[in-house]
Amino acid sequence: TLAPVPGAIAAVGARAVFVEVTPDLTIDLVDLAQKIHASSAKTLLLSHMRGHMCDMDQLMALCGAHGVRVIEDCAHTMGAHWGGAPSGRYGLMGCYSTQTYKHINSGEGGLLISDDDQAMARAILLSGSYMLYERHLAAPEPEVFEGLKLDTPNMSSRMDNLRASILRPQLPLLAERVARWRSLYDTMAVSLKNTRGLRLTQRGASEAFVGSSFQFLMPEWGALHAQTLVARAAKRGVDLKWFGADSPIGFTSRYDHWRFAAGKALPETDQILKSLFDMRLPLTFTPADCVLIAKILHAEIQSINQAGPDADGTLLSVD
Numbered sequence: 001t002l003a004p005v006p007g008a009i010a011a012v013g014a015r016a017v018f019v020e021v022t023p024d025l026t027i028d029l030v031d032l033a034q035k036i037h038a039s040s041a042k043t044l045l046l047s048h049m050r051g052h053m054c055d056m057d058q059l060m061a062l063c064g065a066h067g068v069r070v071i072e073d074c075a076h077t078m079g080a081h082w083g084g085a086p087s088g089r090y091g092l093m094g095c096y097s098t099q100t101y102k103h104i105n106s107g108e109g110g111l112l113i114s115d116d117d118q119a120m121a122r123a124i125l126l127s128g129s130y131m132l133y134e135r136h137l138a139a140p141e142p143e144v145f146e147g148l149k150l151d152t153p154n155m156s157s158r159m160d161n162l163r164a165s166i167l168r169p170q171l172p173l174l175a176e177r178v179a180r181w182r183s184l185y186d187t188m189a190v191s192l193k194n195t196r197g198l199r200l201t202q203r204g205a206s207e208a209f210v211g212s213s214f215q216f217l218m219p220e221w222g223a224l225h226a227q228t229l230v231a232r233a234a235k236r237g238v239d240l241k242w243f244g245a246d247s248p249i250g251f252t253s254r255y256d257h258w259r260f261a262a263g264k265a266l267p268e269t270d271q272i273l274k275s276l277f278d279m280r281l282p283l284t285f286t287p288a289d290c291v292l293i294a295k296i297l298h299a300e301i302q303s304i305n306q307a308g309p310d311a312d313g314t315l316l317s318v319d
Contacts, residue, residue, distance in 0.1 A: 003253055005047050005073055006261035016261040017041055020268045024201045025215060025276075026054035028268070029062060036066050047073040048080070048087055050215055050278060053207050056082040056090050071095065075110075078103040079178040081208040088113055093123070098163070101280065103177060103210060104170035106163040117144045125152040127159075178210050180283055185211025187287045191294030192216060195301050199275075217275040218301070225304050229277070232300045238293055244274040252278065 009016045017039045020028040027046065035041070044063055046054075063070050070091035074080075077087035078096050088094020093114040098106045114120045117140035124133050125148060133145055189200055199217040203209060218226065226242050233240040241252045248257045254273050255266065281290070 002047075002049075002075075002251060003248070003258055005045060006255070006258050009045060010260050014043075016263055018255050018263040018266055018269075020266050021272060023199070023217065023219075023272055024203075025050060025052040025272075027059070029054065029058055031268075032059070033062055036062075036068055042067060043069045043071065045071050045073060046091065047075075048077040049073075050213050051076040051080060051210050052201065052215075053077060053080060053082050053087060053204070053209065055204055055206070056085070057206075060090055075099075075102060076212065077210060079174050079210045082204070083206040089115075092116055092119055098167055101212075103212060104167055104174060106166040109159055109163045109167075111159060117141070118148070121145050121148050122152055125149055126155045126157070128154045128156040129158070130154065177283060181211045181281060182209075183287055184281045184283075184285055184290050185209075185214055187290040188214045188281070188294055191291055192298060195298045196305055197221070198301060211281060213278060213280050215276060215278050217272065218277070219271075219275045221275060221304075223274070226274070226277070228304055229297075229300055232304075233297060236296050236300070238296050239279060240297070241278040243276040243278065 006016045017035050019035050020031040022028050032044070046059070060070065062068075072088050072091040072094045074088040074094050075097035080087045082090070088096065093112055093116070095110065095112055096102075097110045098104055099108055099110070112120075112123050114123070120138075121133070121140050121144045124136050124139055125145065129136060131149065133139055133149070134142055139145075192198055193200060197218055197220050199219055201215055201217075218229075223244055226244055230240050230242050241250070243252060243254060245252070248254075255261075255263065255269070279293075285293075
């Protein structure tokens, strides 16, 4: 996940307890059950990182049995569904980003959804409604605010009218964008599926995902092979990210980079991140572009595979 997720936990003075991920880039429900028992945590901040949704029915049953509230980070899943229900509708609250690279965007910003009157009233007050909350068109009834309005601080984090006016015309376009992203994602997956050593993530049968980015794993590779692929791909115009770097680069980071949210090591996750690659699929791409990108990646992976193991400590040639 990205730094703002544990950052939100740190911002309210809470302690983050990290949970392992599976090779399919979803939360490990077995480890989650163990962490709930060991930590007595009462809130799960669930990040659908890079658009991968876990089995939401199993997760909600587990959390419900232990009295754990679920807050969904849907920055990468606006437009996605599990079992026909939109992402963000399972937990107490769904949180969506509208930052530049998201599914609808206003440069910066975001929004919350909830069916819980108390949670939404608190969110409206926190956002900086002053005593004008009755003007909020999606607010609960005024009486819900009565027991909250004098005890909830004003954080002045409202969505302004300019951003809202940019976002509203994009909402009817979301379904068409989702279909176009799925076409790009499927083209990449089909084109790379027979690449030796490359593992694609498996999606749940109930998941309708948004393929706005593409991930694959090279489980048998070490760091030098991974760094070489990133460098060679860049030289050929393909902007590939790798999650195994020692320091955060751009938007790409690991849980152990964040000193402000220090937690216990996640050995299974560490192994996955060392082999994980990621790239955006902007809608300026066409399926033909994706075929070409996949050919470039396939060729470079094949070339690196033929060079043998990287255990000798020598970075393979980028040329």
